[in-house]
Amino acid sequence: QKEVEQDPGPLSVPEGAIVSLNCTYSNSAFQYFMWYRQYSRKGPELLMYTYSSGNKEDGRFTAQVDKSSKYISLFIRDSQPSDSATYLCAFPPPGGGADGLTFGKGTHLIIQP
Amino acid sequence: DVKVTQSSRYLVKRTGEKVFLECVQDMDHENMFWYRQDPGLGLRLIYFSYDVKMKEKGDIPEGYSVSREKKERFSLILESASTNQTSMYLCASSRLGGASTDTQYFGPGTRLTVL
Incomplete structure (x- = not known):
């Protein structure tokens, strides 16, 4: 089983x-859960992070975590063409430390005008 | 404004060449990282460093080495480039402290093609 699965x-x-x-x-x-956004020909940038199960809202974006199911979601309301990008979930190393993040493969999102 | 810069956006090299990819950050961060990003495989960690002259292997270090002589600069070295190292290379930095929510700031990437 792969560590992270993302369509x-x-x-x-x-x-x-x-x-x-x-x-x-x-x-x-995994204790922390992050979402990065990557525009074409750019590096990823942190969009949101959460710690506990439940929802965290930031403007049009809502991050949801279900630790019991090992499932995280990012919802975008009122999507805009400028939201077109690749969205990567990311997981910091358990216990902290300087190690790298574990990334999902990313979902390429296209918002049609 | 935080900034991570990479020496080249696009690079074309020949098989067997020695390749240097440079990364500089201006945020006084202790941690620096090199990832490669490939379609279908996502981002994979090559090496990271948590201090000057310190380095740690990531998930795919084979064929690569790194150098960190100054805090702000982290170099990725391909000793003898091969075609399977054609990829997008991303550098990132973050501050030390063990806080797992510390943001990793990424550079714009270097698209390397090895012919």
């Missing part, structure tokens, strides 16, 4: 739609 897409939706992006993970020791 690569592409996921194409019309402007204004609600978008749901998801990752499943197998390592129950």
